[in-house]
Structures are given as structure tokens and as C-alpha cells.
Amino acid sequence: MAKLTIPSQELMYAGHSACPGCGPALSMRLLLKGLGPRTIVSVPACCWTVIDTPYPTTALRVGFLDNPIEATGASLSGLRAAADALGMKDVNIVGFAGDGGTVDIGLQALSGMLERRTNAIYVMYDNEAYMNTGIQRSGATPWGAWTTTTPISGGLHGKPEPKKDIMAIVLAHHPAYAATINPSFPEDFDRKVERARDIVGPRFFHLFTPCPPGWKFDSAQTIALGRLATDTGLFPLYEVVDGQLHITRKTGQLKPVAEYLAAQGRFRHLTPADVEQIQVQVRSDWQRLLQREREDLSLPH
């Protein structure tokens, strides 16, 4: 049997209050394995505010700081400034924010933190809607998805706008490191976290986190659904170091997006034509990503 590459240390207690099959809960556990105990996590209003359990308990064995929903980027700058001012060495300063708290209300603070070159890791866990408040659409909700504010009624057909491309926004700030990660691929996840841990400067993860109650799928299927998201090309895994993009999972041929969409109630209303429209978009995005990788490789480095 092959030796596991995932660190055995556990920095998250079993006693947490996440839903069964929660992608963000699983991801926090993996993230902290890679970062180690000298980590302080700043968390805005999001699912993890609740998952960590109410006062006087906590589900993590590291420092946890709450911050208002739009301020995670600024909180990281404050923590790092204090660590530097107080001479604290080898501390990972980490933000763990939801998609709404990042691509919508938290975008300004994230941009500020990246532009200031704050030496910290910002993780956006993307469950593609405001889940903690009851499944309202965010800028990260994909086209066509049902949410409580994009209902399937009165001529509405799910979210009419496409998902905001947070990686493009982040990469425009030239971070020291940026990558996409998915807990369904724990080795890839851990390798990237450990790599980012040892880089100095602003670092960003776009983390894919399936949400059984929000996406309407069986909580036993979180890992399988996450694998489908990557293997259909909907959530490709890659990293960008010093501006150079490298795809970290390629499977020869992409699986049809219909498999991924059919597994979730939030896409149940989509017509075959809708599915085909998504398929065309995913194929073109994937080709663009391959092209970007080829171009980056050909550049002098």
C-alpha cells in the first residue's frame, strides 16, 4: 500500500457543527494539516462562523479570529502587521472566507490586501451561494443554478448571469501564489497548501466546496461530486507561481458536464439545450486554460 502523503496531525476536533457531507468542514481539516499549529485563522460571517461551534467552545486547535463579512483581507493585513511588530516568527496568517464574503462584499478588502502584498494566505471556499443565510445567489453562483433568490418561476430559470471569475481578478493583482484546490483531491490539495505555506507574500486559494443542502444532493456523494466538478472541466485544478500557470490534473478527456449537473437538484430544471450551452462554455474555458499554460511555458522564465 502506498504511503499516504497527507500529514497525520489533526488540528480540527471531531466536535463541530457542520452539516453531513460539508465541503468547507472537510477542507478546513485538510488545510490545517498542511499549515500546522502555528496558524491563526481569520473568519468572516460565513458557514464557518457556525461550524466552529458557539462560545465557549471551538472546533480548531489554532487561533481563530472572527471578523465582519467584508473585512477578511484587512484583517489579514492587521494580523500580519502585529506579528511583524511583535517579532512573531513562523506564523501562518490565514483568511477562510466564503464566496459571497469574497467575490461580492469582501472584494475591496481582498484587493487591498493583495495590492499591499500582505504576507498571508486568503482561502475563498466556494459553495456557490450564501449558504449560511439559506441559499441566496452570490456573484459566484453559476449560470442557471436555482437559489432562493433565483427561483424557477415566473419566467425565471435560475441565475441569469454567469459566475464571477475570481481567479482572473486575483491574478490581475500578481499574487505570489494562487491555486485552485478541491478536497476530492487531497494529495493535490495538501501539496499546494504546503507549497503556499513556504512562499512569502500574498497567496490565494480558490477552494471548491460542495454543499449538500444548498446544491440538493445526497451528503454521501460530496467527494464523488467534487471529482466530477474537476473531471468535467467545470473546476480545473491549477496553480500560478510567479505568474506562470500549471494545470495539476489532466485526464485526457473531459467527462460530460451533464453527469455533474444531473447529480444536483439545483440544476434539475435545466433543459437539454441549457446543458449543451454549459458544455460548450466549459469546453471553451478548458481550451483557453490549456492555451494559457502553453503560452506561459514558452515564455522565458
Added chain:
Amino acid sequence: MVQKVLSGNYAQSYAALLARVQVVSAYPITPQTSIVEKLADFVATGELPAQFVKVESEHSALQVCVSAAALGARTYTATSSQGLLLMHELVHWASGMRTPIVMGVVNRAVGPPWNIGADHTDSMSQRDTGWIQFYAESNQEVLDTVLQAFRLAEHPSVRLPAMVCEDAFYLSHTVEPVDVPDQATVDSFLPPRESHAVLVPGQAMRLGSFTGPDHYVDFRREVADAMMRVPKVFEEVEADYERIIGRSHGGALPTYRTEGADAILVTMGTATTTARSVVDELRAEGRKVGLAKLRLFRPFPEDEVRRLAASADRIGVADRSYTFGRMGPAATEVSAALYTAPRHPAVTCFLTGIGGRDVTPHEVRHVFETLLSDEEPRTHWQDIEEEGVKVDG
């Protein structure tokens, strides 16, 4: 001790320097900006070995201070007007998190219409956030109060953030001689911040958290109790300051010639200096008037205000902001404090100096004359009544 010619803004900067702040974060806004420009100079030259985080908004500026304080750093920021309003969410957060941040507030009017003159609407709208609030009369008082505010905010039985407010332009951009104590003297007054309830790398702990109604009320009550302990601690802090640095500004509500006064005017900030000279003139004319300066607005000096009622039948309050639908916020507070006093002087609210209007000796005299007349107490929009509102030319 050296004497320097400083603006109110530079008095803030020098105080932050002498307090050895470790993290500064700020966003530019008129008329606050020169405070942090000067601090940026101190940091650039190495005179102040601090981290200066230049942020993209005031909301982020205060978040930087809250997070830095959560790790144990001594932090300072400054703002004005719209900037303070944008911070509002974090203003609550700072006190709830018990972070002893000191913030310079250069009081400026709130738009619309745009106006950069002195006005207390900005800080008054933060009245209920759990911050200690000082209002300074002079640049010397600004410097001294910022240093006192750090000691008070970090005191183990307080641990609350503090604002030191100064009037736009009358203090912020007006220079006057200021005694600047030397570093060693300040160090003996203000030791390094004691680490308490801060995050420590490698240790499990949560700051902030969430609670049901059971624990939530406990946390609110703790903030409330800490605030009520401020008056006594402030007395000790100011006595220590006087002993070590040699100056006192007379506590929460310093009074002037109130003995046997029929009418007392309560002022805040720079209006006080003008009013003091008018009191002298009126006293010389045999009129029994006095003055009380509301230096500490939160917590409100209730006992001191009640003592004003001992002799005076009429109390006027000069407010530099207005609570729409009520009266000036200071007048509201003074009235409430007097309700349980043994004597009940009539309270009249004078809205003076709104949006940077000058509070002139002539106007203050008119205020006292109104007070001494038998007119029924009401809210006076003094400037407008005197000069009239011109409509259509």
C-alpha cells in the same frame, strides 16, 4: 520636555509617537490627513518603529487595528466625518472585542451637502458603540489626552477603545505652543501594553465567536460595567499624569466660575475658550454666569453634571450637532442627568458652530442673555436666528 509649535493634528501624531504605537493604519480624509502623514514620516525615518498599514478604506483601517490589537499590538488610527461613518460597523466590533485602540477623530460635518468644517455629528453618531469619548479644547489637551487615553483604554479594569476628538481647523490646522514631554517621562507614565485575552500562535482560542441570548447578554454587560469603571480609573490616570508629566486638564467636566452662578453654559471643544472669556466679561458686569466643559462624553459624567444644579437655575448646552427630532445630543444627556438631581434647573439647547460656523464672543454673550432671560427653554438654532436665512437672494 520641549516646547514645539504644533497643530492639533501634529499633537495627535506626537502623542502616538510617544505612546510607542506598534501598528498604525489609516486612510486619507480631510482634515485628518496630516496626522497620519506625520506618522508616516516618523515611521519612514525610523523614529517610530511601527508597522504602518496603508489601506483602501476606513472600514479596513479600523479592521487592521482590531486584528492587530487581537494579537497584542498597541494600535492607533485617525479619521473624520464620512470616514468615521464608514467605520461604524468596526467601531462596534472594536469595543465588543475589547481592543484598546486609540483613535483620533477630527470632528467634521457630514454630507450632504459636502462641508469640511467643525461639527460633532460624526463622533456623536458613534455615541452608543462602547467607545470612551474625549473632546479636546486645545492642542496641548489633544496631546495629553491621547497619552491618557492609551493608559485608560489598556487599563485591566477597562479594556475599551477610546476616541480623542478635536474640532476641525480650529485645532486640526491651527498651531500653538505645546509642551511635548520627553520619551523617558512618557514611558514611566505609559508602560508597554499588557497582553491579555489575545491570540497566541500555537494555542487554541477564539476571539469574537457567536452566542445565544444566554452568553450574549453577559458580554454586553461586561462592556457596560467596564464603561462604568472608567470615571474612577480616569481620575487615577489623570492624577498619575499630573504627578509624572506635570499637567492636568481637570477631569471629566472641568468648571469655570460656577460658584453662585445663576446660569451655567456647558460647552465642548474649542467653543469653551471663547465662552470662558465671555464669562469673564459678564462676571465683570456683575452677571452671575459660569461655564462647564464637557471633556468626557462617554461615559457621561452624570455626577459632575448634577453638581452644576446645586446653584444654577438655568443651564444652557452648546451643541455642535443635532439629533433630528429631539435636540442636541449633549443637551439630551445633560437633561437626563439632571432628572434625578435634587434641583431641576431649566435646560436650553443652543445649536452653535454647526458645519464650521464660528462661535463668536458676541454669540456666546447672546446665549447667556437668553439663558438669563425668562424665556421658556427650547432649542435655539442660534446662527440662523441671529443672521436670518436668506432665501432667493
